[in-house]
Amino acid sequence: MTSSVLLILAIVVPVILIIGLGISIAAGMYFMDRGLQVGVNAEQKSRSPRRIIRRASSAPLPARLSVVSQMVTADGVVEPAPSLRLDNTKLGMWVFLASEVMFFSALIVIFLVFKLRGLITTGGALNIPLGALNTFILIVSSFTVVMSLEAIREDRQTRFQLLLLATLALGATFITFQGVEWSELFSQGIAPNTSLFGTAFFVLTGFHGLHVLGGLAWLSVTLLRAFQGDFTKVKNRGIEMFGLYWHFVDIVWIILFTIIYLI
Amino acid sequence: MSEMVEQITYRRPNYLIVFVILGVLTACEVAVPTFLPHRIPAGAVEIPLVVPLLAFLMTTKVLLVAMYYMHLRNDRRVFTYIMLIPVPFVVLIVTALLIATRAG
Numbered sequence: 001m002t003s004s005v006l007l008i009l010a011i012v013v014p015v016i017l018i019i020g021l022g023i024s025i026a027a028g029m030y031f032m033d034r035g036l037q038v039g040v041n042a043e044q045k046s047r048s049p050r051r052i053i054r055r056a057s058s059a060p061l062p063a064r065l066s067v068v069s070q071m072v073t074a075d076g077v078v079e080p081a082p083s084l085r086l087d088n089t090k091l092g093m094w095v096f097l098a099s100e101v102m103f104f105s106a107l108i109v110i111f112l113v114f115k116l117r118g119l120i121t122t123g124g125a126l127n128i129p130l131g132a133l134n135t136f137i138l139i140v141s142s143f144t145v146v147m148s149l150e151a152i153r154e155d156r157q158t159r160f161q162l163l164l165l166a167t168l169a170l171g172a173t174f175i176t177f178q179g180v181e182w183s184e185l186f187s188q189g190i191a192p193n194t195s196l197f198g199t200a201f202f203v204l205t206g207f208h209g210l211h212v213l214g215g216l217a218w219l220s221v222t223l224l225r226a227f228q229g230d231f232t233k234v235k236n237r238g239i240e241m242f243g244l245y246w247h248f249v250d251i252v253w254i255i256l257f258t259i260i261y262l263i
Numbered sequence: 264m265s266e267m268v269e270q271i272t273y274r275r276p277n278y279l280i281v282f283v284i285l286g287v288l289t290a291c292e293v294a295v296p297t298f299l300p301h302r303i304p305a306g307a308v309e310i311p312l313v314v315p316l317l318a319f320l321m322t323t324k325v326l327l328v329a330m331y332y333m334h335l336r337n338d339r340r341v342f343t344y345i346m347l348i349p350v351p352f353v354v355l356i357v358t359a360l361l362i363a364t365r366a367g
Contacts, residue, residue, distance in 0.1 A: 013360075017352050024348050086339060094342045101349045106356060113360040132293045136286060143282040146332045150275065247332045251325050258321040262296050263314055 013110065017102035025095055093241050097248050100211075104252050107207065111200045112259060120197045122260075125188055127181055131261040134177050135253060141170035142250045145243045155233040157226075164223050164239075167246070171216045178209050204256055211249050218242055281331045285324055292320045 114120045148163035185191075185201070192202040222242055225231065231239060295316050302309040330336040335343050 013356055017349065017356065020352050021349055025345065028344075028348070086341065090342075094345045098345050098348055101346065102352060105349055105353045109353060109357050109360060113357070113364055116361075117364050119364075128293065132289060135289050135292075139282065139285045139289065142328060142332050143278060146278050150278070244333055247328050250332075251328050254324045254328070255321060258292065258317050262292060262317050 013106040017106050018099055021099050021102045025098065087237070089237060089241060090244075093244050097244065100248060100252075104207070104255075107204055108255060108259060111204060114196060114200060115259075115263070120200055122197060125185060125190055125197075126201075126261050127184060128261050130177055130181055131257050134174050134181075135257045137170050137174050137177070138250045138253050141167045141174070142247050144170065145246050149236065149239050149243050152231050152236045152239055153233060157229070160231070160239075161223070161226050164219065164226055168216065168219050168223060171212055171219065175209060175212055175216070178205065178212075181205075201260060204260065208249070208252055208256060211252070215242075215246050215249055218245070276331045276336075278331065281327055285327055288320050288324050288327075292317060295320070 111120065144163045144167045148160050148167065151160035151163055182202075182205075185198075190198045190201075192199050219242060222238060225238070296313050299313055299316070301311065301313045303312050304310075329346075335346070
């Protein structure tokens with residue numbers, strides 16, 4: 001198999017997967033939303049007392065639920081009212097993570113298939129103890145993130161800030177160890193352009209590392225906001241969204257560690 | 264949060280226990296290829312041992328993080344469905360790649 005075919009596969013496959021995901025989600029949301037709207041319209045027509053959407057006020061139901069309806073969140077932000085009774089930000093984050101699943105799946109699948117076909121061999125070049133340590137570091141960081149969310153929900157500000165700070169330190173440690181691993185490989189003559197293993201390894205761990213760096217940038221901003229007292233017991237959606245992203249990055253590394261280092 | 268968003272309340276899982284299990288599973292993952300034979304003989308054939316074990320350990324860890332740390336176990340089911348949407352595409356691409364590399 002020529003390198004140009006591999007390159008085309010590496011580019012085309014993720015693009016096809018992401019487009020497919022986008023179409024699937026858009027179609028799913030459209031039909032679910034349409035189903036709710038039909039339900040509400042039918043309810044209004046029959047004047048049934050049962051309400052599909054739970055409402056705090058006694059104001060009459062709108063003539064037709066629409067994504068342009070507005071609501072005020074606990075953060076005091078006016079945003080489109082959710083037609084599926086889902087938090088818009090959370091829904092958006094999960095859709096984003098699903099697209100990330102497509103992206104990493106394509107890369108991981110290509111790596112696995114090449115390995116299955118005997119086109120990739122690590123040759124004992126990888127530092128398994130360091131990889132295991134990095135896995136453990138990310139697991140600890142996931143724990144500190146989830147505990148920080150619990151801390152802010154209990155309004156324990158100092159504990160919340162310290163846990164976020166610990167997450168930042170753990171993420172930075174992960175990146176540092178990743179750099180050590182990369183430099184070890186370079187010193188052994190393994191680079192992205194020297195072999196198929198080099199290409200696959202650096203693409204996979206590189207994209208994951210970029211996601212960790214992105215997470216650290218997000219966490220730095222979040223931490224600054226935390227020190228300014230921007231998050232409270234009721235206003236903590238940003239922490240939950242960051243947590244979802246960080247746990248996803250952790251999951252990707254759990255998979256990468258197994259398939260690259262151990263299998 | 265607006266009343267138009269369905270609120271989910273659930274009993275907080277013990278995150279520390281989940282963390283300890285994840286740590287132990289990681290240690291097991293490193294130990295499995297080190298101490299166990301990759302294949303075990305069973306009559307005329309050999310059954311792979313290490314790869315299925317590693318796949319099981321990895322899947323368990325992924326599910327633990329997704330269910331408890333990402334709260335998919337208690338959150339709205341639609342989020343789980345969203346995460347399952349990529350699965351058919353992944354199966355499709357695995358099949359296509361296996362066929363493509365065999366032909367090549």
